[in-house]
Amino acid sequence: MEIIVSPFAGFCYGVKRAMEMAGRAAGKGPVYSLGPLIHNPRAVKELEARGVTVAQTLDDIPPEALVLFRTHGVEKETEEEARRRKLNIVDTTCPFVKTAQNKARFLHDKGYTVLIFGEKMHPEVRSLYSYTGGTARVMNSSDELGDESFKKAGVVSQTTRKRKAFSRFCAEVVRKSQETRVFNTICLATTERQEDAVRIAQKADFMIVAGGRNSANTRKLFDIVSEIKPAVLVESADELRVDELRKYDTIGITAGASTPDTTIRELTSRLKTYFGG
Numbered sequence: 001m002e003i004i005v006s007p008f009a010g011f012c013y014g015v016k017r018a019m020e021m022a023g024r025a026a027g028k029g030p031v032y033s034l035g036p037l038i039h040n041p042r043a044v045k046e047l048e049a050r051g052v053t054v055a056q057t058l059d060d061i062p063p064e065a066l067v068l069f070r071t072h073g074v075e076k077e078t079e080e081e082a083r084r085r086k087l088n089i090v091d092t093t094c095p096f097v098k099t100a101q102n103k104a105r106f107l108h109d110k111g112y113t114v115l116i117f118g119e120k121m122h123p124e125v126r127s128l129y130s131y132t133g134g135t136a137r138v139m140n141s142s143d144e145l146g147d148e149s150f151k152k153a154g155v156v157s158q159t160t161r162k163r164k165a166f167s168r169f170c171a172e173v174v175r176k177s178q179e180t181r182v183f184n185t186i187c188l189a190t191t192e193r194q195e196d197a198v199r200i201a202q203k204a205d206f207m208i209v210a211g212g213r214n215s216a217n218t219r220k221l222f223d224i225v226s227e228i229k230p231a232v233l234v235e236s237a238d239e240l241r242v243d244e245l246r247k248y249d250t251i252g253i254t255a256g257a258s259t260p261d262t263t264i265r266e267l268t269s270r271l272k273t274y275f276g277g
């Protein structure tokens with residue numbers, strides 16, 4: 001059996017940066033992250049073991065603690081409240097998410113109807129929404145535009161969306177508006193990872209996508225590759241039904257941006273133990 005592992009699998013720049021910042025903060029007294037730092041249960045557990053507690057709200061955080069803002073960013077009002085309470089903030093928001101927040105705010109300030117292409121309940125999208133004073137419209141596909149038309153429409157995307165779907169969405173907005181301004185806020189790491197996943201899926205007989213089920217970019221990767229080849233999404237090597245893979249000659253592995261390298265290594269070694277290669 002041949003195993004192809006995507007060189008783009010695993011922690012992206014933003015997640016690596018956040019994990020390093022959290023690692024430096026751990027051990028300096030009580031540390032809380034506001035929501036899980038990244039969308040990977042294993043990584044969050046490892047952080048917990050190092051003393052980083054997940055808090056649901058600011059009220060759960062004692063005043064003397066360090067508070068980590070997560071990679072996806074937090075809502076503007078939450079950040080303002082944390083500053084008002086004089087909490088010790090370590091802001092791990094990915095710089096690409098910060099850019100998307102700034103673009104959303106810019107469009108709002110310039111009087112555009114802001115359209116956010118993304119998942120309404122995703123923490124990153126909620127943070128983008130907050131930067132438009134709660135006025136943005138969040139849409140998951142161009143179908144949701146319905147019969148609407150716009151005088152001035154400004155578009156940003158959740159950083160982990162598929163590029164093609166975003167292009168389709170923007171084309172439809174252009175058709176419906178007198179003026180359109182688009183900021184492509186999809187991050188390059190996401191695009192490269194998705195393109196490489198397609199390349200591997202075209203060669204492989206079966207695809208394994210590793211990552212948290214609560215991770216939007218992992219689920220997107222799974223959607224992309226499962227349109228090309230049979231695929232499975234696993235959070236750990238233990239979930240793999242190795243016996244069912246016997247019929248395949250080539251297996252491709254890719255992973256979401258918040259998947260630790262350990263998970264990818266465990267998957268590869270599990271396959272090698274069973275099938276050699």
Ligand code: SF4
Pocket residue numbers: 012013014015071094095096097159160187188189190217257
């Ligand atoms: S996927 Fe992109 S935007 Fe998201 S954390 Fe990673 S580098 Fe940042």
